Structures are given as C-alpha cells and as structure tokens.
Amino acid sequence: xxxxxxxxxxxxxxxxxxxxxxxxxxxxxxxxxxxxxxxxxxxxxxxxxxxxxxxxxxxxxxxxxxxxxxxxxxxxxxxxxxxxxxxxxxxxxxxxxxxxxxxxxxxxxxxxxxxxxxxxxxxxxxxxx
Numbered sequence: 001x002x003x004x005x006x007x008x009x010x011x012x013x014x015x016x017x018x019x020x021x022x023x024x025x026x027x028x029x030x031x032x033x034x035x036x037x038x039x040x041x042x043x044x045x046x047x048x049x050x051x052x053x054x055x056x057x058x059x060x061x062x063x064x065x066x067x068x069x070x071x072x073x074x075x076x077x078x079x080x081x082x083x084x085x086x087x088x089x090x091x092x093x094x095x096x097x098x099x100x101x102x103x104x105x106x107x108x109x110x111x112x113x114x115x116x117x118x119x120x121x122x123x124x125x126x127x128x129x
Contacts, residue, residue: 002026002118006096009123016127017084022096022120024077033099033109034079035059035116036070038092038125048094049081050109053101059111063089088129096120 003026008019022034035050049070050059058070069082079096097116101108110116 002030002032002098002100004096004098004118004120006094006120006123009094009125011126011128012086014086014088014127014129016086017082018086018125020081020083020094020096020123020125022079022081024098030100031103031106032118033101033105033115034070034072035097035110036079036081037095037097037113038090039095039122040089040092043092045095045113047111047113050111051079052109053106057107057109059109083125086125086127088127090125091127092125093122094125095122 002024005023007021012018031053033053036048037045038048039045051070055072067085072079098118099116
C-alpha cells in the first residue's frame with residue numbers, strides 16, 4: 001500500500017525558498033501519478049502542482065507558475081516541490097497525494113483532488129511578510 005509522508009515544511013521569509021519532499025514509504029513498486037495540494041485556514045484545499053508517473057507532464061496552478069517546480073525520482077519513490085520566491089499567501093498546510101496508474105496512463109497528471117487515492121498528513125509552510 002502506498003504510504004506517503006511529507007517533509008521540508010517550515011517558516012521562511014517572503015522571497016525565500018523551501019523544498020518539500022514526499023516519500024512513499026510503502027515501497028509497493030506501484031506506478032502512481034502525484035500531486036501537491038495546499039489548504040490555508042478558512043479556505044478550501046487547492047491543487048498546487050501535479051506530475052505524471054513518467055515525469056514528462058506537469059501541471060501548475062496559475063498562482064505558482066514560474067515559482068514552484070514539481071519533480072520526481074521514481075527510483076527513490078520521492079516527489080519534490082521546489083518553492084521559490086515564496087509569498088505570504090503561500091502559507092498553508094501542504095499535502096502530497098498519489099493515484100495508482102496503469103502503464104497506459106503513465107503520462108497523465110490529475111489536477112483535482114478527487115482522483116487521488118492516497119494522501120499524506122501534510123506539512124506546514126509559513127511565509128512571513
């Protein structure tokens with residue numbers, strides 16, 4: 001079973017950078033598309049970025065384009081979100097999510113929450129203004 005754990009959150013000043021990692025400790029060998037979501041207090045969970053199993057296709061929310069980069073290392077069962085030029089409004093709990101895919105869906109990403117079957121517990125990112 002896929003078991004996701006996020007790391008790398010913390011407190012950073014506006015303009016700074018953080019690198020979030022999501023590791024599948026279950027090591028099932030399953031193929032999965034992955035995504036990062038965030039939820040700020042009083043707001044709904046929103047998609048930040050997503051990546052296909054192949055790594056060839058990615059999605060970014062308009063609010064993070066040009067600042068965030070999603071990548072993956074399937075050999076290490078890790079998906080990473082590099083966040084640069086952080087803004088106060090990026091403050092949120094960030095969640096990693098995974099959806100098991102077949103070979104034929106290896107190039108698909110999913111930019112909404114409903115397709116994802118597995119979720120991490122989240123990591124807090126706080127950006128001070």
